[in-house]
Amino acid sequence: MLKVLWRIFRIALLIGIVLGALAAAAYVLKLDDHLRGQFEGKRWALPARVFARPLEMYVGKGLYPQDLEKELQLLHYRKTNNPIDTGQYTRNGNRFLIHTRGFQFAEDKEPERKVRITLSKGRIQSISNAESKNPLTLMRMERVLIGNFYPTHNENRVLVRLDEVPPLLAKGLVAVEDKHFYEHFGLNPRSIGRAMIANIKAGHTVQGGSTLTQQLVKNFYLSNERSLKRKANEATMALLLELHYTKDEILEAYLNEIYLGQNKKLAVHGFGLASQFYFNRPVGELKAEQIALLIGMAKGASYYDPRRFPERATKRRNLVLDIMAKEGVIDLAEVDDLKKMPLDVSKTAPPSVSPFPGYLDLVRKQLQRDYNEEDLRTEGLLIFTAMDPIVQLTAERVLSRRVRLLERSQRIRRGKLNGAMVVSSVQGGEILALVGGRDARYAGYNRALDAKRQIGSVIKPAVYLAALETPKKFSLATPISDGPVKVRISRRENWEPRNYDHRDMGVVTLKRALVLSRNTPTVRIGIKLGMERVVKMLHDLGIHSDIPLYPSVLLGALELSPLEVQQMYQTIAAGGTYTPLTAIRSVMNSYGKTLKRYPLNVKQVASPGATYLLTSVMNEITKVGTAKYLSRVLPRWKNSAGKTGTTNDKRDSWYAGFTGQHVVSVWVGRDDNKSTNLTGGSGALRVWADLMKVLPTKPLKPKRPSKIRYVKIDKASGLLFNPNCGVAVTMPFLRGTQPRKRRFCAPKPVETVDSLNRNPPSSRRGRDPEGKWIDNLMR
Structure with missing residues (x-):
């Protein structure tokens, strides 16, 4: 009987062992599948990184010394007396010596080199290689990072490859955290035994025995739960990780995973981001003592935070330097000098939110047409935009300053007056800057994108362009009555608009009506054209909002955002060629492969001849019309064209205009829609002028179509000039549309x-x- 029982027990035990082994094997296989799936797939949810345009420099380019220095500061270049290392520069008045980092662009590579640049009178006078003395025809700085779209769990990291980090960092990390890293198989029994003895003697945990591999597993795969099961999983997965991957692959993953600090709500992971967070420089430019500090923080980033606990951090850094010297990573003779070095941590952490939230809003809206929100936050996309940081910062400063001055002059309660501005390039329609409010750092209501306000007389160029597109009916010399006008709205209702000054100038030419922004002639023109034709022109110019067929639209009773107004004027500035405004040039994945380009899409929506005629009148507005303030404050060579706009009760002040290089739209008003007591000329125009005073730009020189003829016209009648009487003005006309009759001069x-x-x-x-x-x- 006993033999039978013993036999049954042995069989049951064997079955139990087999079943246990099978269960353990199945569990290990499950762990292995999980481990390999994540390690070989998308390891981290990477934020999308948004970059500005690269600064291109060549002889003759408009650039002020202070703007070049600001660009270098945004790129975290360090000012020194002798720029030996990359990322350094020196300035002597208008002369710069820059040691560039180099940058891999999609199409080619900009090499690392020392460059001498001399500026004079707001332009680049010379560029040369500082070592070979050879002149350079073109050079590009790397792109400024302007923002990120972060994962929902608020982790941030900048991925680095092992060959991109200084060898001292990799060797020092191994020496301090796991000196037998290249010898063990994921677990180090000696370290575990030594830690157990030390902890038993102390009665609590004073020493860890985990290898770098185990630390990576704990941070990458597991929670912070303290249990035997988690420890067992950690050990098993460390063995599996070592089985499948090389030591260098494991070390590289550790360099990117380790937690090294907190930037408000964002967790700072990896040495790539930590070097920027603490030292404002890429990891490749770290000094030995800085590397030692970051390695030391791996033990406890919060405890050794150098900004909060500098003494504690210094002590830890010096201990790491001693260990690195003991293990032969650095020269023992250097240690004392390195210990004397200050922590050299930047005084304030970089902002956890973008310094350009308004522009980032625009980028997100455009990206959402092609990418879902999850991809934007987790795929590590590299988004290259057209934003010009110099133009952006200048626009922000100008708008904020002028709005404060206007607020004070109009005795408006502090903080109640606001504004918005959009700047784009005439060629290509790229948005160079966008300011959503007087406080450009506020990541909230973006007036440039979202504020729908009546636009007033800013709409008039579209009405007159529609008229000039019908040359058989209208030319610049067409006489129009400036007297009262009555438009029937319904059987019982009439609309009787008035001129702003309530005056009647009699008969004026079409040109004079627009130059002086007369209301009743504009209404007459629009009614004669038909509202359908005017609305079609507005849509052709790029206004995609619904536009009612109400006659009041002719005088700007239409709510648009500053970005929509910018699109309309962009098309006019480009000679009647519609190009959708865009902020994005291209998108790449985290491996550097181009996913999408945003090519230039153009469509001719207005004839070059009619657009040329309109531009000539809008240029006249800046000299003798409602924007003549510009002729007083800007140098004569900064030729431009534009139009003011004012809405009922002076609630909104607008000015939109363009030079040969830039299109700029400005709105000034109150969020509560109360009166500002500002016209377009006394409000938004002043902001526009302030920008043009300091913005390097090209003068307006519209290309004259072959069909245009200039003819001397009598100023008063719009007929051909008679040398026996009257005042002559020279006007452009489409060939064959000039007046046929000459002004009659009564005999003396x-x-x-x-x-x-x-x-x-x-x-x-x-x-x-x-x-x-x-x-x-x-x-």
């Missing part, structure tokens, strides 16, 4: 004999013998 009154007798010539003496005969004849 003939002097009678009576008048001669009353006013005899002073040279004559006595009575004219023929006078009586003539007198009798004239009677």
Whole structure:
């Protein structure tokens, strides 16, 4: 009986062992599948990184010294007396010596080199290689990082490859954290045994025995739960990780995974981001003592935070330096000097949110047409935009300053007046800057994108362009009544708009009506054209919003955002060629492969001739019209064209205009829609002028179409000039549309004999013998 029982027990035990082994094997296989799936797939949810345009420099480019220095600061270049290392520069007045980092662009590579740049009168005078002395025709700086789209769990990291980090960092990390890393198989029994003895003696945990591999597994796969099961999983997965992957692959993953600090809500992971967070420099430019500090923080980033606990951090850094010297990673003779070095941590952490939230809003809206939100936050996309940081910062400063001055001059309660601005390039329609409010750092209501306000007379160029597209009916010399106008809205209702000054100038030419922004002639033109034609022109110019067929639209009773106004003026500035405004140039994945380009899409929506005529009138507006303020404050060579806009009760102040290089739209008003007491000329125009005073730009020089002829016209009548009377003005016309009739000059009154007798010539003496005969004849 006992033998039978013993036999049954042995069989049951064997079955149990087999089943246990099978269960363990199945569990290990499950762990292995999980481990390999994540390690070989998408290891991290990587934020999308958004970059500005690269600064291109060549002789003759408009660039001020202070703007070049600001660009270098945004790129975290360090000012020194002698730029030996990459990422350094020196400035001597208008002369710069820059040691560039180099950058891999999609199409080619900009090499690392020392460059001398001399600027004069707001332009680049010379560029040369500092070592070879050879002049450079073109050079590009790397792109400024302007923001990120972060994962929902608020982790941030900058991935680095093992060959991109300084060898001192990799060797020092191994020496301090796991000096037998290249010898063990994922677990180090000696370290585990030594840690157990030390912890038993102390009665609590004072030493860890985990290898770098185990630390990676714990941070990458497991929670912070303290249990035997988690420890067992950690050990098993460490063995599996070592089985499948090389030591270098494991070390590289560790360099990118380790937690090294907190930037408000964002967790700082990896040495790539930590080097920027603490030292404002890429990991490749770290010094030995800086590397030692970051390695030391791996033990406890919060405890050794150098900004909060500098003494604690210094002590830890010096201990790491001692270990690195002991293990032969650095020269023992250098240690004392390295310990004397300050922590050299940047005083303030970089902002956890983008310094350009308004522009980032625009980028997100455009990206959402092609990518879902999850991909934007987790795929590590590299988004290259057209934003010009110099133009952006200048626009922000100008808008904020002028809005404060206007607020004070109009005695508006502080903080109540606001504004928005959009700047784009004439060629290509790329948005160079976008300011969503007077506080450009506020990541909230973006007025440039979302504020729908009535646009007033800013709409008038579209009405007049529609008229000029019908040359058989309208030319710049067409006479239009400036008198009262009545438009029937319904059987019982009429609309009777008035001019802003409530005056009647009689008959004016079409050109003069637009230059002086007269309302009643504009309404007459629009009604004669038909609202359908005017609305079609607005849509052709790029306004995609619904537009009602109400006559009041002719005077700007239409709510648009500054970005929509910018699109309309962009098309006019480009000679009637519609190009959708865009902020994005291209998108790459985290491996550097181009996923999408945003090519230039153009469509001719207005004839070059009609657009040229309109531009000539809008240029006149800046000289003698509602924007003549510009001719007083800007140099003559900064030729431009534009139009003011004011809405009822002076709630909104607008100005949109363009030079040969830039298109700029400005809105000034209140969020509560109360009166500002500002017209387009006294409000938004001042912001526009302030920007143009300091923005390097090209003057407006519209290309004259072959069909355009300039003709001398009588200023008052709009007929051909008669040299016998009137005042001549030279106007452009489409060939064959100039006036046919010449102004009639009344003959000069003939002097009678009576008048001669009353006013005899002073040279004559006595009575004219023929006078009586003539007198009798004239009677």
